[in-house]
Amino acid sequence: MRTPSEKPKKPTPPPARPWRSAGFSFETKHEKGHSADVAKGLEKIYLNDSAKQDDLKKLHHKKRRWWLRAFTGLVAFCLISSALAWAGLLFLQPNADLPSGSIEVSIDGPDSIMLGQEVTYTVRWKNTSFQPVTDAELRLAYPVEFQKTYASPWPTDPTNEAWKLGIVPAGANGLVTVKGIFIGNIGTQGAFQAISVYRQNGDTRSKQTLVTKALSFTDTVFEGSWNVPAKAVAGDRIDIAFSLHNKGEQSLSGLAARMVLPQGFLPAQATGSRFLPVGSGGEWELALPELSPNATTSLSISGSFVSGLSGDIPFRLRVGAEREKTFVALFESNQIIPVLAGDLSLRLVVNGADADRAITPGEPLRISLSYKNVSPEALGDVRLELSFESIVNGSSATGTSLLNWTRLEDATRGVSSTRPRLQSIVYNKSQIAGLESLAPSDEGIIELAIPTIGTASGTKTADIRLQLSGTMATVGKDKVKRDVKANPIKLSYRSDADLSVEARYFTEEGAPLGSGPLPPVAGKTTVYRVVWNMAKNLHALENMMVEAVLPASVAWNASSLPEAGEISFDETTRTVRWKLNQVPEDVKELQAWFDISLTPTDLDIGRFARLVGDTTFTATDPIVSETIERKKPALTTDLQNDEGASGKGVVRKPET
Numbered sequence: 001m002r003t004p005s006e007k008p009k010k011p012t013p014p015p016a017r018p019w020r021s022a023g024f025s026f027e028t029k030h031e032k033g034h035s036a037d038v039a040k041g042l043e044k045i046y047l048n049d050s051a052k053q054d055d056l057k058k059l060h061h062k063k064r065r066w067w068l069r070a071f072t073g074l075v076a077f078c079l080i081s082s083a084l085a086w087a088g089l090l091f092l093q094p095n096a097d098l099p100s101g102s103i104e105v106s107i108d109g110p111d112s113i114m115l116g117q118e119v120t121y122t123v124r125w126k127n128t129s130f131q132p133v134t135d136a137e138l139r140l141a142y143p144v145e146f147q148k149t150y151a152s153p154w155p156t157d158p159t160n161e162a163w164k165l166g167i168v169p170a171g172a173n174g175l176v177t178v179k180g181i182f183i184g185n186i187g188t189q190g191a192f193q194a195i196s197v198y199r200q201n202g203d204t205r206s207k208q209t210l211v212t213k214a215l216s217f218t219d220t221v222f223e224g225s226w227n228v229p230a231k232a233v234a235g236d237r238i239d240i241a242f243s244l245h246n247k248g249e250q251s252l253s254g255l256a257a258r259m260v261l262p263q264g265f266l267p268a269q270a271t272g273s274r275f276l277p278v279g280s281g282g283e284w285e286l287a288l289p290e291l292s293p294n295a296t297t298s299l300s301i302s303g304s305f306v307s308g309l310s311g312d313i314p315f316r317l318r319v320g321a322e323r324e325k326t327f328v329a330l331f332e333s334n335q336i337i338p339v340l341a342g343d344l345s346l347r348l349v350v351n352g353a354d355a356d357r358a359i360t361p362g363e364p365l366r367i368s369l370s371y372k373n374v375s376p377e378a379l380g381d382v383r384l385e386l387s388f389e390s391i392v393n394g395s396s397a398t399g400t401s402l403l404n405w406t407r408l409e410d411a412t413r414g415v416s417s418t419r420p421r422l423q424s425i426v427y428n429k430s431q432i433a434g435l436e437s438l439a440p441s442d443e444g445i446i447e448l449a450i451p452t453i454g455t456a457s458g459t460k461t462a463d464i465r466l467q468l469s470g471t472m473a474t475v476g477k478d479k480v481k482r483d484v485k486a487n488p489i490k491l492s493y494r495s496d497a498d499l500s501v502e503a504r505y506f507t508e509e510g511a512p513l514g515s516g517p518l519p520p521v522a523g524k525t526t527v528y529r530v531v532w533n534m535a536k537n538l539h540a541l542e543n544m545m546v547e548a549v550l551p552a553s554v555a556w557n558a559s560s561l562p563e564a565g566e567i568s569f570d571e572t573t574r575t576v577r578w579k580l581n582q583v584p585e586d587v588k589e590l591q592a593w594f595d596i597s598l599t600p601t602d603l604d605i606g607r608f609a610r611l612v613g614d615t616t617f618t619a620t621d622p623i624v625s626e627t628i629e630r631k632k633p634a635l636t637t638d639l640q641n642d643e644g645a646s647g648k649g650v651v652r653k654p655e656t
Contacts, residue, residue: 103136103168103196104128107213113182113190115330116221116248118149121213123194125165126173133198135206136165138176141193143215144323145184152177168198181250182217183321184328190215221248222319222331234305234342235484237268241300242317242333246291253290257299258283258327260316266485267303275301288319307470307484308374310341343375343475344382344438346486348468354487358494358624361454361462361538365403365491369427369468372443377476382435384446384470386414387424391463392455396421402453402464402493410448438472454496455537460585461623462493462538494624497536497583499546499617501632503528506644514595519648520609520637521655522600527557530612530635531593532578541583541619541628546592549613550574553599560594567592576612583619598637604651608636 109121125138140161142148153176156164163176184190192213199206227241240259246252259275260283261267267275267284275284286299305313314336318329348354349368359365369386373379390401400423405416412432414425427446429436434444455462468486473479505514505528516526532546544565550556556576560567564587565580578592600609617630637649 102128102200102207102209103133103138103165103198104209105138105194105196105211107192107194107211109192109213111213111215112219113184113215113217114219114221114248115145115182115184115186115217116246116250116252118179118181118250120177120179121192123176123178124173125175125196127168127170129200130170131201132167132169133200134167136168136196136198138163138165139195139197140176140178141195142180143182143184143190143192145182145190145217145328146180146192147183148178148180150177150179165198181252182215183255183323183330184217185320186217186220186330186332188217190217217330220331221246221252223247224317224331224333226315226333226335228315228335228337231338231340232305233340234307234309235344235482236342237302237304237483238337239300239302240315240335240337241298243296243298244288244291244319244331245296246293249293251290251292255288255291255319255321257286257288258318258320258329259286259299259301260318261301261303262313262315264306264309264487265303265313266306266488267301304483304485305339305342306487307342307344307346308486310339312336313339341374342484343373343377343379343482344470344472344484345372345374346370346384346468346470346484348386348466348486348489350466350489350491354489356490356492358492358621358626359452359464361493361496362452364449364451365464366449367447367466369446369448370443371438371470373438373440375475376440378440378474379438379472380436380474381429382438382470382472384427384435384468385424386427387422387467387469389422389465389467391461391465393460393462398423402455402462404451404453408448408450412446412448414446414448452493455493457537459537460539464491465489466491492624493538494626495536495539495541495619495621495628497534497538497541497617497619497621497628497630499615499630499632500533500535501530501548501612501615501635502641503530503611503635503637503639504642504645505529505639506642508643510644516597518645520598520600520604520651521653522602522605522651523654525597525599527595527597528611528637528639529593529595530576531591532615533589533591534583534617535589536583537588539621539623540585542581542622544578544580544583544617544619546578546615546617548576548615550576550596551610551613553601553604553609554611555597555599557595557597560592562592563590565590565592567594600651605653606650608638608649609651611635611637 103125105123105125107121107123110119113119123138123140127133142161153163155161182190192215194211196209197206222244224242224244227243229238232238244257258278263282275286277283278285284301288297291297314334317333318327319331320327320329347370351357351359351366367386369384371382371384388403390397390403392401398421403423405423410425412427414427414431416423416425425448427435432444434442452464465488467488470484472482505518506512513529514527517524518526520526534544556569562578565578567576567578569576576594580590583590596611598609598611612635614634615632617632619628620626621628637651639645639649
């Protein structure tokens with residue numbers, strides 16, 4: 001029992017249950033059951049009065065073995081190190097599967113070019129990889145129009161415009177500066193290229209990076225103006241002048257002016273003009289002096305238009321330089337000159353043509369001269385002159401060098417005269433009465449012929465130039481001094497290459513070349529040798545070919561020997577061919593031979609048997625750009641040039 005003084009103990013209130021809360025719940029029946037189980041579990045943990053209940057404020061870990069902890073740490077360290085290593089390989093170092101670094105290049109400079117004005121380009125390079133590269137080199141490729149004036153640093157290999165960089169550390173960079181002038185065709189385009197070549201660490205093959213900068217030639221430092229007559233009359237001499245001004249900041253040298261003269265304009269021969277003909281395209285060239293900044297130079301040429309020419313006649317001037325056998329023009333200008341027909345119309349025709357052409361040495365010239373008064377008034381005291389000039393090896397010779405004047409055919413009986421370099425025939429009122437006063441629309445024709453002469457040994461080129469000119473003393477009642485010319489004609493000798501063909505049984509000394517019965521006998525085989533001999537004096541030859549077909553009764557012996565080229569036999573077409581790509585100019589003669597076997601048939605008895613069909617010879621003459629063709633008749637057993645076999649060609653019956 002307790003005493004009265006003792007106060008009764010108050011019951012200990014249950015601990016707060018924070019996991020319980022009042023409120024609405026939308027839990028399902030299953031979810032409510034699960035929540036009740038959780039609450040009971042928590043009450044069991046926190047409301048257990050057992051002395052053995054653990055104090056959750058004091059946690060004690062069970063002791064583990066030290067060697068187990070050390071092993072676990074070592075494994076973790078290895079895993080982390082391996083992960084870092086793989087990350088470095090994947091993200092920090094290049095490999096075959098990922099993009100790698102290189103020597104990258106760039107080009108800084110203008111892409112719109114003023115021709116003749118100096119421009120500057122800066123080429124920058126940089127090693128963008130994370131490691132050094134070896135055997136590095138920078139190369140620059142300029143367009144053909146570029147003329148370099150400065151480079152810094154100077155290339156280590158000037159021939160190839162290359163800079164040896166050697167070993168380039170990661171991130172290293174540099175630059176090359178070049179300056180130059182473009183000499184090109186205005187209105188065209190070009191390209192500037194920079195190439196880096198290098199080897200990455202461990203690679204055995206070189207890599208390269210290419211950068212191209214497109215260029216447009218849009219302007220020029222030159223400007224100019226023409227000074228020409230307002231109109232011209234055919235036959236009258238005129239002067240054509242041009243002023244060329246350099247508005248640039250640099251002096252320019254090594255340039256030339258080329259003037260394209262129209263067909264029918266004849267430059268004066270004795271004006272002292274410095275223009276010289278270029279090729280055969282009607283273009284004349286004048287070398288220009290050095291043109292300083294803001295300097296002006298004048299160009300001029302004199303001449304006349306051929307008889308009968310009329311209308312608006314164009315002239316063209318280009319200023320530039322030759323690059324890789326091509327003339328590039330950094331300035332171009334055109335001009336039109338109105339031309340009136342004139343008073344006397346002349347025309348010269350040789351061998352059916354009024355233009356330049358090629359002829360075979362020894363070929364006769366059949367010449368036609370025509371004249372007509374095209375003015376409304378009479379022409380008094382008309383005089384016609386036809387001149388001949390022989391040009392041998394590029395130099396003027398006498399008019400008789402390539403012409404046989406002893407065999408001249410001229411029914412009109414013009415007066416022949418000789419001047420230095422020229423041989424001429426003159427027709428006036430003494431030969432043709434109508435030339436004393438040629439009425440309007442009156443006309444006439446003069447015809448003549450003259451043989452040409454073959455060339456002497458050592459001749460490389462040969463040409464004949466013909467020029468027809470006419471003068472008159474009066475036009476109506478007016479006295480004039482006018483020299484009218486027809487379009488000149490140049491006749492160029494093509495190669496005189498020819499082929500001789502013969503069959504032989506014996507040499508010239510009498511030694512046997514063939515074998516078998518002679519005369520040949522039906523049913524028996526006789527061997528002959530066929531000889532082809534090419535001879536020439538003029539020009540080199542290209543693509544030479546000799547061909548002949550063997551008859552059915554003749555067999556190819558597979559025995560042949562050309563001095564040059566090759567001989568072949570086509571079994572299908574039965575064609576023998578001798579081919580040669582080139583015959584040099586200094587090679588005057590070449591020979592080839594081959595052996596054949598003839599077995600005559602009964603049909604051949606009593607006649608000459610055919611050995612080789614018609615032989616054709618073709619070759620290209622590169623000087624006149626023409627094909628030479630020769631055809632030789634078939635060969636038979638009638639060996640007239642073979643002293644030992646002559647008269648022994650008729651096929652006989654076999655002996656019984």
